[in-house]
Amino acid sequence: MGIRIGDYELTVLVDTHGVLGSLAELFPGVPAEAWDPYRNLYPELFDGEDWRLPFGCFLLGSERHTLLVDAGVGPPQGSFLPSAEGLLPTALTEVGVDPDEIDVCVLTHLHIDHIGWACSEGRRLCPRASYIASRRDFNWVEGREPLERDRVLQPLLHLVRSGSLALVEGTIEVAPGVQMVPTPGHTPGHSSIRIASRGSEAIILGDVAVHPALLDHPEWVYLFDVEPEPTVATRRVVLGGIEGKDVIVACGHYPGGVGRLEREGRRTIWRAVE
Numbered sequence: 646m647g648i649r650i651g652d653y654e655l656t657v658l659v660d661t662h663g664v665l666g667s668l669a670e671l672f673p674g675v676p677a678e679a680w681d682p683y684r685n686l687y688p689e690l691f692d693g694e695d696w697r698l699p700f701g702c703f704l705l706g707s708e709r710h711t712l713l714v715d716a717g718v719g720p721p722q723g724s725f726l727p728s729a730e731g732l733l734p735t736a737l738t739e740v741g742v743d744p745d746e747i748d749v750c751v752l753t754h755l756h757i758d759h760i761g762w763a764c765s766e767g768r769r770l771c772p773r774a775s776y777i778a779s780r781r782d783f784n785w786v787e788g789r790e791p792l793e794r795d796r797v798l799q800p801l802l803h804l805v806r807s808g809s810l811a812l813v814e815g816t817i818e819v820a821p822g823v824q825m826v827p828t829p830g831h832t833p834g835h836s837s838i839r840i841a842s843r844g845s846e847a848i849i850l851g852d853v854a855v856h857p858a859l860l861d862h863p864e865w866v867y868l869f870d871v872e873p874e875p876t877v878a879t880r881r882v883v884l885g886g887i888e889g890k891d892v893i894v895a896c897g898h899y900p901g902g903v904g905r906l907e908r909e910g911r912r913t914i915w916r917a918v919e
């Protein structure tokens with residue numbers, strides 16, 4: 646099912662797939678032809694001139710803990726991916742996990758495609774879990790214009806009111822060997838999840854590099870990288886920490902979700918683990 650990282654098993658759960666828009670609009674500084682090498686490397690991510698992508702979450706299970714990293718697009722969300730309905734609850738059932746078993750739900754950042762199922766219509770996806778998010782991200786969302794703020798906060802408000810959302814700062818251990826690490830830029834409080842267990846290592850990137858082409862071109866900026874310069878700096882630091890090491894690299898927007906970085910000629914590419 647998933648891939649083993651010491652005491653943990655890491656499994657991608659795809660909430661949905663969708664077309665986000667044209668590459669030219671979403672990556673305004675990147676010339677159209679610059680995408681060509683990546684069309685061959687990652688054909689699943691291209692739909693003509695548009696970016697088609699999965700929206701995945703991750704399950705991290707050991708004998709003692711079951712963690713969910715991110716909570717997907719959620720039920721139909723108005724104008725965001727109107728054609729796509731999230732399937733995370735079904736995906737959990739398919740891998741034999743009862744939401745009651747999940748004891749921690751970590752949110753890498755507070756963008757709508759990562760929190761959708763956290764709590765819908767007052768019902769928590771993981772009734773017994775403690776939810777964890779970044780305080781910096783929460784403050785940032787609260788300061789946005791009301792329409793955007795309410796849309797993002799809606800899946801979180803019940804959690805906040807019931808005291809089940811822990812807002813944290815800095816690096817924290819969310820389970821033995823599992824750390825939530827600040828990787829700011831894509832959002833101000835963006836975090837990645839590092840797993841180190843029995844000599845094996847993995848990182849769940851969150852949206853440090855939303856398209857695998859950015860692993861090869863860390864300087865490319867995505868329209869929704871909230872703080873472009875810190876995003877690029879963080880991307881370089883994170884990539885530098887992975888380079889030359891045997892680290893599993895996971896991102897919910899990559900085809901297959903869980904893989905490794907490889908050098909292919911002068912390129913850094915991402916290859917899913919079969």
Ligand SMILES: [Zn+2]
Pocket residue numbers: 756758759852898
């Ligand atoms: Zn995302």
